[in-house]
Amino acid sequence: MASPLREKRGIGGPGLVPTTEGVARITRPSRDFLLSCYNFAVFCKILMVGIALAPTCVCKAQGPSSGKQPQVKVNVLNVCTPSADEQKEIASALAGIPNRPSFSADFEVDRGRSVLDPSGNPLAMANPGGNVAALATDTTAVADFVRIRHDLAGSPYLNVQYSFSRDTHQMVETLVFRVRDPKDLMQVSIEDSASSVTPAATMLSATTPASRIKLERFGKSSVVLSRCSATGEGPPPDQSAYEPLFSAASGLLSQYRDMLGARRLVPEELTRIHGSGLAVHRTAPHSN
Structure with missing residues (x-):
């Protein structure tokens, strides 16, 4: 009896041959052909998926570089000519400062030295019109305080905190009052300055007029009044309407300079800084 024969015809021709077991066996050339067809089909599917996902990958890769820079919001303060409402706020804040305060037993006296690197100032380095050459020559600034x-x-x-700082260019006095229960107003600061050509004791003994008043508010921009000089070829702004505010701030600065003993303490502490070179922090002892 002849062995059964099953034959499959296709592109590769006959691929089955009779066997003694009565079943068909796939020859090697036909098996290699079927495997190649299977691999080709899988390759086509992978290629199609890759082509479909390629634009998404390219967009994600190019997203950060082609995106816009984040927007930066800058609040410009009119420090030379504040509005009428801002003048009222400054006058009200200055009027609320006690002329004859009652100091508690707690006090604090600090002295020290700060070394600053002007090239590390991001605002100065980011300013296209900044004097980069000056920053390169004057690499450090030292201030005693x-x-x-x-x-x-x-x-x-x-x-209330009084601070005195001095570097090679100028001396600055700052008087800061922090509000006990801040709701709108957080703190009031009064500032004056003088050239470092004169000794610190000379500046402290004189009545230096206030040059800057600042109100820091909660959740709002600050209110600032500063003495402004001429810019460029134009005349200086007319600030005669703000003289009562500057006069009140100057009076407060002079009063608290005396009440806090700054005329005596500041020259003594500055001498100790140059004598030892060490910063010192002193706090009043607490009674049990």
Whole structure:
């Protein structure tokens, strides 16, 4: 009896041959052909999926570089000519500062030295019109400072801090009043300055007029009044309407300079800085 024969015809021709077991066996050329067809079909599917996903990958890769730069919001303060409402806020804040404060037993005196690198100032380096050559020559700025802080009792203001700083160019006095329960107003600062050509004791003994008043508000931009000079070829702005505010701030600065003992403490602490070169922090002892 002849062995059964099953034959499959196709592109590769006959691929089955009779066997003694009565079943068909696939020859090697036909098996290689079927495997090649299977691999080709899988390759086509992979290629199609890759082509479909390629634009998405390219877009994700190019997204950060082609995206726009984040927007930066800048608030420009009119420090030379504040509005009428801002003038009222400054006058109200200055009027709320006690002329005869009641100091608590807690106080603090600090002295030290700060070394700053002008090239590390991001605003100066980012300014296209900045004098980069000057920054390169003057690589460091050294400032000595003295701080005096006293807590206030029975006042809307929590404490007052007086600070004096001096570098090679100027001396700056700053008087800061922090509000006890800040809701809108957070703190008031008064500042004056003088050239470092004169000794610190000379500046402290004189009545240096205030040059800057600043109100820091909660959730709002600050209110600032500064003495402004001429810019370019134009005349300086007329600030005669703000002289009562500057006069009140100057009076407060002079009063608290005396009440905090700054005329005596600041020259003594500055001498200790140059004598030892060490910063010192002193705090009043707490009574049990």
